[in-house]
Amino acid sequence: MADNDYSFGTRNDPPVDQDNRADYRLTARARAILELESGMPEEATSEARELVCGIRDISASGLCLSSGEPLSLGALLPASVSLGNHAEPFGLIVEVVWCRPHESGFLVGVRIIESDQTAYVEWVEAVASAMDQD
Template structure:
């Protein structure tokens, strides 16, 4: 991440409703792709997973909030690809939807980043820690 990819955020500034994260968060320029439906293991090459591209609102070591075109089910466990700013590779993460509420013509969604095998959880935590240290 570079300085242009994020800014330091005040936890409660301009946020409607309660926010349960205890970590500081960064406002980030990023794209998140959530896998809503996975491809069946025996599916032919013509079938595809159903993905949802979202715009990131902010991040912390253990969570993120994002804008979605459609509502997401609370408790849903979803694979996510997070592309942060100038970083060449995206982070492969597993997230749990913690809350979802309407916000103008879209939905604001809160997700917890889970420590899951085969994901870039450790790299994610390190990247957020480095970004916070740079602030």
């Protein structure tokens, strides 16, 4: 999959009623935990700084998150995504594509990065399965 296959939005977003994404999106009961800062590996007591986000919608290649704080464009972050109908969370790497104020927080568009060290394939399969059920 090429990087340009995912057009989740940019700073020049079209009006809200238009959709720039190449993939069909689903609403889901889900949450994502983003690791904003990792702990020191040599210190067993050091903790990572995590941000719990709600998920507005999902697709095979990205997520729209509801966040309590802004995220830097281009940031690559480890994410643990829990879907309501899956027992185990999906360990993914996401890239922040856009971030804008919304109500009392921020809406954040992230692209899921394909990686062998993550649950990328399982994620794509889970989204495909969810689409079959609709």
